[in-house]
Amino acid sequence: MASPQILVGMADLQVTDKPALFNCLGLGSCIGLVGLDRSSGIAGMVHIMLPEAFKDKPVDKPGKFADTGIAELFAKLEAAGANKSRIAYAYAGGAQVFKFGSSADTRMDVGLRNIRAVEEILAGFGIKPVAFDVGGSSGRTVTVDTVSGIVKVRTVVSGEKVLCNLKELRAVAA
Amino acid sequence: MADNSNSLGLLQSSAVKELANIGLGNAMTALSNLTGRYFDMTVPNIDTVNLDQIPELIDDPMGVSVGIYMPVEGDVCGHMAFLWPWSAGTSIWKMLVGSAPETPEGIDELYASTTLEIGNIIGSSFLNAISDMASLKLHATPPLFSLDHTASICSSVVAEAQLSEVTALFIETEIFEIENEASDVRGFFLFIPNKDGLDRIFDNLGIREAA
Numbered sequence: 001m002a003s004p005q006i007l008v009g010m011a012d013l014q015v016t017d018k019p020a021l022f023n024c025l026g027l028g029s030c031i032g033l034v035g036l037d038r039s040s041g042i043a044g045m046v047h048i049m050l051p052e053a054f055k056d057k058p059v060d061k062p063g064k065f066a067d068t069g070i071a072e073l074f075a076k077l078e079a080a081g082a083n084k085s086r087i088a089y090a091y092a093g094g095a096q097v098f099k100f101g102s103s104a105d106t107r108m109d110v111g112l113r114n115i116r117a118v119e120e121i122l123a124g125f126g127i128k129p130v131a132f133d134v135g136g137s138s139g140r141t142v143t144v145d146t147v148s149g150i151v152k153v154r155t156v157v158s159g160e161k162v163l164c165n166l167k168e169l170r171a172v173a174a
Numbered sequence: 175m176a177d178n179s180n181s182l183g184l185l186q187s188s189a190v191k192e193l194a195n196i197g198l199g200n201a202m203t204a205l206s207n208l209t210g211r212y213f214d215m216t217v218p219n220i221d222t223v224n225l226d227q228i229p230e231l232i233d234d235p236m237g238v239s240v241g242i243y244m245p246v247e248g249d250v251c252g253h254m255a256f257l258w259p260w261s262a263g264t265s266i267w268k269m270l271v272g273s274a275p276e277t278p279e280g281i282d283e284l285y286a287s288t289t290l291e292i293g294n295i296i297g298s299s300f301l302n303a304i305s306d307m308a309s310l311k312l313h314a315t316p317p318l319f320s321l322d323h324t325a326s327i328c329s330s331v332v333a334e335a336q337l338s339e340v341t342a343l344f345i346e347t348e349i350f351e352i353e354n355e356a357s358d359v360r361g362f363f364l365f366i367p368n369k370d371g372l373d374r375i376f377d378n379l380g381i382r383e384a385a
Contacts, residue, residue: 009230010226026329028322028326028329028330029330049329049332049333049336050333061226064336097241097320097326097327098241098320099318101290101316101318108243108330108334110337138322139323139329140326141236141323141325156238156321
């Protein structure tokens with residue numbers, strides 16, 4: 001039987017210790033980051049919308065921002081019983097979907113800022129992701145099978161492709 | 175948080191509906207003048223929504239949409255976006271250009287500039303209506319457009335708007351060419367004024383309701 005699907009909507013953060021199929025759909029400038037404990041199968045995914053939380057506003061959903069979202073993902077994975085040293089990470093997103101129009105490449109840079117934030121935060125924790133697929137002008141939908149560890153990315157232009165296998169720590173060449 | 179109370183009073187909601195009808199009605203007149211065909215538009219539904227709720231309002235998140243995005247500047251700043259399903263996009267291109275691309279990859283300069291021009295017309299007409307009625311100056315900046323999964327377009331607009339705003343006007347639209355039943359184009363229009371922007375508009379209309 002197929003694992004139940006868990007939708008990871010905008011600014012959502014989901015963690016599960018049961019077999020599941022994460023579905024993070026419609027990542028335009030947003031980034032979907034997944035972590036999977038390779039032996040216990042405990043996994044979590046966050047749908048990040050913005051690089052950092054506002055200093056002057058309370059954080060309503062930690063998953064919305066790269067800084068609070070990644071910290072919360074780590075905390076929730078460990079709280080669920082995942083072993084930090086066995087968690088494999090992958091992420092995708094950060095596109096600029098509005099590719100037509102005057103100076104389209106420079107006017108909306110949330111995607112780019114999200115990519116930089118996720119890169120820097122993960123590097124700061126000494127984490128090297130198994131694979132990532134970022135930037136460009138196509139929105140992505142990311143699915144993660146927590147049983148096989150396979151991460152797939154789907155776009156309008158290229159259809160669905162396997163990005164990596166988190167269990168085997170293996171990136172699939174594009 | 176007060177930010178979450180988005181519901182409009184009765185007076186405000188009818189004023190917003192009126193604004194949308196007049197604004198988008200002006201847009202259809204402009205589109206008709208441009209094409210020599212007669213277009214009309216209805217607004218079956220309009221609501222203020224929290225930005226986080228927008229994805230829940232989309233019927234088919236993985237469907238491909240034509241999305242036009244325009245930042246708004248002037249007395250009230252903010253964002254505007256207009257989305258049609260791909261099938262509606264192809265009918266619009268067929269009406270305006272005489273042909274349509276088979277797939278999203280088939281978009282060329284002609285289709286792109288046509289789409290951007292429609293964005294300009296609809297956006298400016300909508301903002302002009304608000305400007306006239308509320309005695310404020312709102313103007314559109316050059317549009318951008320995207321062909322992608324509806325959810326990707328929406329989340330990108332919402333992320334951009336999240337930097338400063340919490341509430342959007344979600345306006346369902348139906349565009350149709352009169353005398354052509356098959357030309358029905360369903361889409362939706364998002365108007366996301368900056369924080370306090372809606373209040374400013376209501377103030378100027380003299381219908382701000384006591385909190």
